[in-house]
Amino acid sequence: MTTSPRWRSVLAPAAMAAALAAAALASTGTAHAQDDTTPHPPYPAKPAYPAHGTKPAYPVHPVKPEHPVKPEYPVKPVRPEYPVKPVKPDYPVKPDYPVKPEHPVKPVKPAYPEKPAYPVKPVKPAYPEKPAYPVKPVKPEYPTKPVKPAYPEKPAYPAKPVKPAYPEKPAYPAKPVKPAYPEKPAYPIKPVKPAYPEKPAYPIKPVKPAYPAKPIHPVKPMYPVKPAYPVKPMYPVKPAHPVKPAYPEKPHHPKHSSHGKGQHG
Numbered sequence: 482m483t484t485s486p487r488w489r490s491v492l493a494p495a496a497m498a499a500a501l502a503a504a505a506l507a508s509t510g511t512a513h514a515q516d517d518t519t520p521h522p523p524y525p526a527k528p529a530y531p532a533h534g535t536k537p538a539y540p541v542h543p544v545k546p547e548h549p550v551k552p553e554y555p556v557k558p559v560r561p562e563y564p565v566k567p568v569k570p571d572y573p574v575k576p577d578y579p580v581k582p583e584h585p586v587k588p589v590k591p592a593y594p595e596k597p598a599y600p601v602k603p604v605k606p607a608y609p610e611k612p613a614y615p616v617k618p619v620k621p622e623y624p625t626k627p628v629k630p631a632y633p634e635k636p637a638y639p640a641k642p643v644k645p646a647y648p649e650k651p652a653y654p655a656k657p658v659k660p661a662y663p664e665k666p667a668y669p670i671k672p673v674k675p676a677y678p679e680k681p682a683y684p685i686k687p688v689k690p691a692y693p694a695k696p697i698h699p700v701k702p703m704y705p706v707k708p709a710y711p712v713k714p715m716y717p718v719k720p721a722h723p724v725k726p727a728y729p730e731k732p733h734h735p736k737h738s739s740h741g742k743g744q745h746g
Contacts, residue, residue: 530634
């Protein structure tokens with residue numbers, strides 16, 4: 482990190498004042514050191530930490546049983562050949578397309594007028610040369626930091642005390658028997674509704690007039706009789722497929738009761 486010339490002019494007198502103050506403190510410290518002749522008592526040493534216990538060894542895993550040998554797959558039967566397909570008839574020859582008429586000749590477009598040339602731009606003046614940057618001072622090297630001392634090993638945590646068992650809960654008192662509900666009174670008898678009066682008869686509807694007779698359509702002519710289709714050739718008789726051999730029975734695997742259940746199932 483570099484400092485500007487203005488900050489360097491301010492820091493120089495401050496550094497001189499700090500150096501003078503340090504020299505004055507050093508002279509007073511040496512005078513007091515000569516007066517104090519009694520040495521300080523030695524600092525008590527820390528007690529040694531107990532050694533850690535050894536870690537128990539892992540248990541030996543049991544030997545896994547060998548997997549049973551899988552039976553060989555049965556040989557697949559030979560696939561029969563497909564029958565020979567009949568030859569398809571040739572397609573009829575298509576007629577030639579008629580000759581298309583020629584397109585009319587388009588008229589020639591008139592020539593575009595010539596575009597005027599752009600005016601000549603003036604020449605820009607050259608930029609002035611930039612002044613050279615001032616030389617930066619060399620950055621001083623940082624002093625090497627002292628090596629941190631190793632941390633002492635942590636002591637083992639004390640064992641947690643065992644919680645006492647909870648006392649047994651007392652039995653709940655018996656609930657009192659609820660009294661029986663009183664009998665409901667009988668509902669009052671509803672009065673009988675009077676009969677509705679008879680509806681009057683509907684008036685007689687007038688008779689609709691008969692529709693006129695539809696004209697008779699002319700009889701359609703009979704369609705011409707279509708020619709009979711040629712008789713298709715008979716396909717060759719397909720060979721019978723060979724009988725497949727019976728597959729061997731699969732080995733019976735025992736059912737495990739632990740399949741499909743969780744750790745606590």
